Amino acid sequence: MNEKIGVFYGSTTCYTEIAAEKICGEINSLTNSKNTSLYNVSSTSVSKMNDYKYLILGIPTWDFGELQEDWENQWEELSELNLESKYVAIFGLGDQVGYPEWFQDAMGYLWQKIKNQGASMAGCWPNKNFSFTQSKALNYEKSEFVGLPLDDENQFDQTDNLIKVWTKKVLVEFGISNIE
Numbered sequence: 744m745n746e747k748i749g750v751f752y753g754s755t756t757c758y759t760e761i762a763a764e765k766i767c768g769e770i771n772s773l774t775n776s777k778n779t780s781l782y783n784v785s786s787t788s789v790s791k792m793n794d795y796k797y798l799i800l801g802i803p804t805w806d807f808g809e810l811q812e813d814w815e816n817q818w819e820e821l822s823e824l825n826l827e828s829k830y831v832a833i834f835g836l837g838d839q840v841g842y843p844e845w846f847q848d849a850m851g852y853l854w855q856k857i858k859n860q861g862a863s864m865a866g867c868w869p870n871k872n873f874s875f876t877q878s879k880a881l882n883y884e885k886s887e888f889v890g891l892p893l894d895d896e897n898q899f900d901q902t903d904n905l906i907k908v909w910t911k912k913v914l915v916e917f918g919i920s921n922i923e
């Protein structure tokens with residue numbers, strides 16, 4: 744694989760960071776290459792996204808439906824980006840039991856923002872096997888999440904498999920074809 748993929752995440756208590764590392768590992772093993780670069784938006788400007796055609800973004804929801812703070816700090820800079828030639832997939836971390844009325848809201852906000860900047864979006868995920876009251880990360884019909892909703896508080900045992908299946912789906916949707 745010659746295409747480089749930029750993986751950008753914000754993470755307050757490291758769960759999203761660990762998921763991002765696993766996603767990079769999965770891409771590298773599926774493509775037999777090391778063409779992923781990992782960036783924490785606490786220390787990297789989102790303008791670095793300009794260097795990549797393919798992007799995977801990770802965001803947890805905090806404080807009753809709010810953006811994770813490092814993404815929030817760069818929200819205005821995101822508005823400056825032209826993402827018209829980019830392919831983007833998003834994953835989120837949340838807690839459907841502790842915060843059922845705001846499950847994964849930040850993933851929904853980030854998805855809408857990135858879509859507004861012109862990106863082609865990939866990586867939606869079925870709304871099955873989750874239990875919550877409301878989420879801003881669902882599509883119009885509420886049948887799918889706009890990205891991968893991980894919940895390490897309540898479904899940690901499923902995370903590795905979800906990452907494996909989702910990452911493969913994203914690469915196919917990106918059109919990166921040389922995977923097994």
Ligand SMILES: Cc1cc2nc3c(=O)[nH]c(=O)nc-3n(C[C@H](O)[C@H](O)[C@H](O)COP(=O)(O)O)c2cc1C
Pocket residue numbers: 753754755756757758759760803804805806807808809811836837838839842845846847848895896
């Ligand atoms: C104070 C607090 C508020 C939270 N608010 C939400 C929320 O509104 N919605 C949600 O889905 N998860 C919520 N969570 C769960 C976090 O998203 C979850 O713990 C996540 O794994 C944190 O990711 P991080 O370690 O990468 O920061 C909250 C957690 C805490 C401790």
